[in-house]
Structure formats: structure tokens, C-alpha cells
Amino acid sequence: MGLSSRFRxxxxxxxxxxxxxxxxxxxxxxxxxxxxxxxxxxxxxARSAPERAIQVFLGDYVDRGPDSRAVLDLLIxxxxxxxxxxxxxxxxxxxxxxxxxxxxLQEWRHYGGxxxxxxxxxxxxxxxxxxxxxxxxxxxxxxxxPEHLAFLQQLPSSFTCGDFFFVHxxxxxxxxxxxxxxxxxxxxxxxxxxxxxxxxxYIVHGHTPVSVPDIRPNRINIDTGAYATGNLTLLTIQxxxxxxx
Numbered sequence: 001m002g003l004s005s006r007f008r009x010x011x012x013x014x015x016x017x018x019x020x021x022x023x024x025x026x027x028x029x030x031x032x033x034x035x036x037x038x039x040x041x042x043x044x045x046a047r048s049a050p051e052r053a054i055q056v057f058l059g060d061y062v063d064r065g066p067d068s069r070a071v072l073d074l075l076i077x078x079x080x081x082x083x084x085x086x087x088x089x090x091x092x093x094x095x096x097x098x099x100x101x102x103x104x105l106q107e108w109r110h111y112g113g114x115x116x117x118x119x120x121x122x123x124x125x126x127x128x129x130x131x132x133x134x135x136x137x138x139x140x141x142x143x144x145x146p147e148h149l150a151f152l153q154q155l156p157s158s159f160t161c162g163d164f165f166f167v168h169x170x171x172x173x174x175x176x177x178x179x180x181x182x183x184x185x186x187x188x189x190x191x192x193x194x195x196x197x198x199x200x201x202y203i204v205h206g207h208t209p210v211s212v213p214d215i216r217p218n219r220i221n222i223d224t225g226a227y228a229t230g231n232l233t234l235l236t237i238q239x240x241x242x243x244x245x
Contacts, residue, residue, distance in 0.1 A: 022044075036232075044236070059155070061091070064111075087167065103130065196218065202218065
């Protein structure tokens with residue numbers, strides 16, 4: 001993909017006129033923080049409603065934090081009353097893979113998956129046998145509401161609006177955005193983070209925790225490690241203005 005004239009001139013990326021985007025970083029089971037930011041968005045919308053407001057969530061809704069189930073409930077309900085885009089994160093993919101293959105439970109625990117089990121009312125054992133792993137995942141399958149499973153299965157990998165490209169982890173340098181593979185969109189780190197390439201769009205992403213939003217000429221990282229820090233970041237974009245809180 002060739003770079004637009006704006007990017008060649010290094011002017012600021014823009015959204016279409018009348019559009020405001022609210023982007024929220026990795027939630028990881030912190031339903032309390034998510035609810036607080038949704039309230040902030042509602043107050044902002046009541047104060048100055050744009051022609052079109054799009055709420056973009058950058059993936060990793062489950063694992064690590066205490067209430068993954070409540071996070072999914074909030075996002076599903078939000079989508080019924082607002083224009084939302086809920087992107088796929090690597091943790092959502094891992095949850096779906098564990099449902100298919102209970103033997104991956106031990107691997108999932110290293111990603112904070114046991115806290116997801118607990119949020120659905122399932123008490124895991126520390127070192128489950130192969131049989132117990134199957135029982136635990138069967139319990140999760142029974143406890144998972146159908147709307148939660150449908151939500152997880154239909155998450156897109158990216159979203160484009162104006163000069164902005166929203167994605168969970170990032171993009172592979174040197175590959176046009178329309179040819180990116182899910183493996184990179186959901187998992188990439190160092191190769192993307194170290195790149196100074198202009199990717200054709202300004203990348204808004206999470207996945208790699210930072211202490212404060214990391215604003216670069218070609219990207220912004222808004223994963224501020226909510227599950228550990230208590231800081232869930234909201235990025236508001238309108239025109240060429242970016243405000244992170």
C-alpha cells in the first residue's frame with residue numbers, strides 16, 4: 001500500500017469530519033475500570049454529541065483480572081445501544097482454543113486463564129490431571145452463555161477509520177495492511193514496536209503493557225496494564241486531535 005500524501009508530508013492523521021472515536025485498551029477482566037470509562041464516555045457524549053461516535057475496544061477482555069465474565073456482559077450490552085467495534089485479542093483466541101482442546105489448560109494458566117474460569121463459577125485445581133482438565137473445560141463450556149460464545153467467535157481482527165488503523169497487537173512491517181495475517185495482528189511485539197515505518201495508516205494498538213500511553217509518529221500504544229496497575233486507558237480521537245486519559 002502506498003502512503004497517502006498526508007503521510008508523506010508527515011501531517012497529522014485525521015478522522016472524517018463529524019466522527020469521534022473512543023478507543024479503550026486491554027481490559028483483562030477489570031469490569032470495574034471498564035464501567036468507569038463507559039460512564040466517562042457517556043458524560044462526554046451528553047456534553048458534546050458528534051454526528052457519529054464509534055467506541056473501539058482493542059481486545060484482551062478476558063484473563064489476568066478478576067471478572068472476565070462481567071467484562072463480556074458489559075461489552076455485549078454496550079453494543080446494543082451504541083456503535084461499537086470489539087476487536088479480537090490473543091487472549092480471546094486462546095480461550096476459544098482451550099474450549100476445543102482441554103489439554104491446553106496448563107498453558108492457558110500462564111496467561112491468567114484460571115481467573116477466567118473462576119469468573120464463570122468454576123474452581124480449578126492446581127495440577128489437574130488430563131481427566132480433570134477435560135472436566136474443567138466441560139464446566140466452562142456449560143457455564144459460558146451462548147451470547148458470550150457468539151461474541152467471542154465473531155470478533156474482527158482490525159478496524160479502519162480515516163487515517164487510523166485499530167488492532168490488538170500491531171502490524172508486520174513491510175506488509176500492506178490489507179495483507180496482514182491474524183498471527184501478527186494478535187501477537188506481534190518487537191519487530192513492530194521497533195519499527196519507524198509509516199504503515200499507510202496510524203496504528204492504534206495495545207497488547208504490550210506500558211506505564212503511560214506510548215505516542216510515536218507512526219503508532220500509539222494504549223495498553224497500560226489495567227489488571228496490574230488499575231489504569232485502563234481511554235483514547236479520544238476527533239479530527240486530528242488525540243487525547244488519552
